[in-house]
Amino acid sequence: MTKLTESQSQAIEAAAFRRLLNHLDNNKQVQNIELMLLADFCRNCLSRWYMEEANAQGHDVTDAQAREVVYKMPYxxxxxxxxxxxxxxxxxxxxAKKEAKNK
Structure with missing residues (x-):
């Protein structure tokens, strides 16, 4: 594999994130509860991570704004x-899954 610069790596990661959001948008029939059960994350998790990272980098992004990025519409x-x-x-x-995690 070619050695990537930090900028190249970030651009690829951003593009992959956009593809994930498009994939979720194209599969609205997949419910968040199903994602949580299978993958232990959902659209709300993605929006929370987006908001947390934006805020950590000094950008004032609200939960509602982050969710709109992920859901591509108001939540x-x-x-x-x-x-x-x-x-x-x-x-x-x-x-049951949540309880098992807390043990």
Whole structure:
């Protein structure tokens, strides 16, 4: 592999992040609870990480602004149009996973 400069590496990482956001946007049927159960992160995690990194670098980014970057629309609109209620089974699995982490 070619040795990348820090700038080149950051550009590639940014492009990969944009592809991930586009992939999630193109697969709105995939619910956050499903992502949490399978991958231990969701769109909200991505938006929180985005906000935390922006703030760490001195940029005043709110939770709502970060979520709009990730969801490509206001979070309230995404929830209204795309989010389904979690099933009892999904919530039980989520709570069991969370409990196992805390042990």
């Amino acid at each position: 309230s609109q995404w929830k209204e149009n795309h989010q389904l209620p979690a099933t009892d089974e999904q919530m039980a699995a989520f709570n």
